[in-house]
Amino acid sequence: LTERYVAAHPRSRALMEQAGQHLPGGNTRSVLHFEPFPLVMESGWADRLRDVDSSEYIDCAGEFSAGLYGHSDPTIRAAIEAALDNGLVLGAPNRYEARLAELIAQRFPSLEQMRFCNSGTEANLLAVMTARIVTGRDSILVFSGAYHGGVLSYPTGGNAMNVPLDVVMTPFNDVESFTSVMSQQGPKIAAVLVEPVLGAAGNMVASQEFLEALRKLTRDHGALLIFDEVKTSRLGEGGMQGRTAITPDMTTLGKYLGGGLSFGAFGGTRHVMERFDPGHPDALKHAGTFNNNPLSLAAGIAGLREVFTRERAEEFLSISERFREELASELKRRGLPVQVSGLGSILSLHYGETLPRNAEAVHPATMKLRRLVHLDCLEKGVYLTARGDIFLSLPMTEGTLTHLKDSLVASAESEVAY
């Protein structure tokens, strides 16, 4: 498989070698690296990608969920072009920011007020720092395997390069451990930061019982509950907080909400967020040159208003959830020990007879399965993320989804046999 890959992608190989001159490993996003070398992409349109060796793929990396709209949605493009006609960044409040804030508040009622920034990483950092200041406490509680951005990542193995926060860690989806940690350390916890689908560790969906325990115990102990919905905000019209009817104190967002351009947002109750009002007697300062850049905001507004409407969001969730279920039942029908985790348009494959509920329960053979499926799918014209996440996007048709399902099943079957 690897030999065929090397032979099929000479230009990617040469460009990656050249890139290594000034970029360590030729890379500026570690998550995109895979052995023997990643593909260099030339162009994208709708749900397709073409690499520099002219091979074409269905794009299931979907920019790790930011690519919900695909690469060339006409409405998003028109909004970006119209904004561009009026200048790049204006150095003043503009007409876009309040509009996008209103649209976001309507979808996600936990964000009564919010602030914008440039990435999900920033959004989480700012939310955590806000919680520390508002509660007067130092520690944050996160779940093992969680990824909340480039400097807030808690993998069960490997090196993370994190901001030096006082962090308490406990397993995801484990009410007992969480309850016990809170009873011992509750008084020092400023915030519990949770992604309602534990993404980087393998897209494990939080149980309702677990999220309810988080909601109750954070209240009991005076800590803030922060939902990282940077990715899960695409799961239905109101993200996971809408689906579960559990309202966190703060929420962080990013990815598709900037229409596919760089974006982040954090917010919460008026009580918490009013500290950012410059007129507040004890105001918190939060600046950022590109926080209100018109291109991201205009693209985000067009996306929510005209493309990913509430109805479309719900319809996309059912279509993609049907895809996930059909994929899982086809793997089962063939007797393969492969499970499909996730919800709707965010999913991944796991080796084993049962779905893991947290990072600790991931089968040791899962990474190998995903590595092989990834390379094998490339030969079939399907581009997945190297670590195995699969993201569906709005331009995908029934035909594309069928091709995708058949490719994943065939790859999993040949790799399990291998």
Ligand code: PMP
């Ligand atoms: N939180 C989660 C759950 C994420 O998946 C990501 C990015 N994959 C981030 C935060 C960070 O977002 P960004 O890459 O925009 O900094």
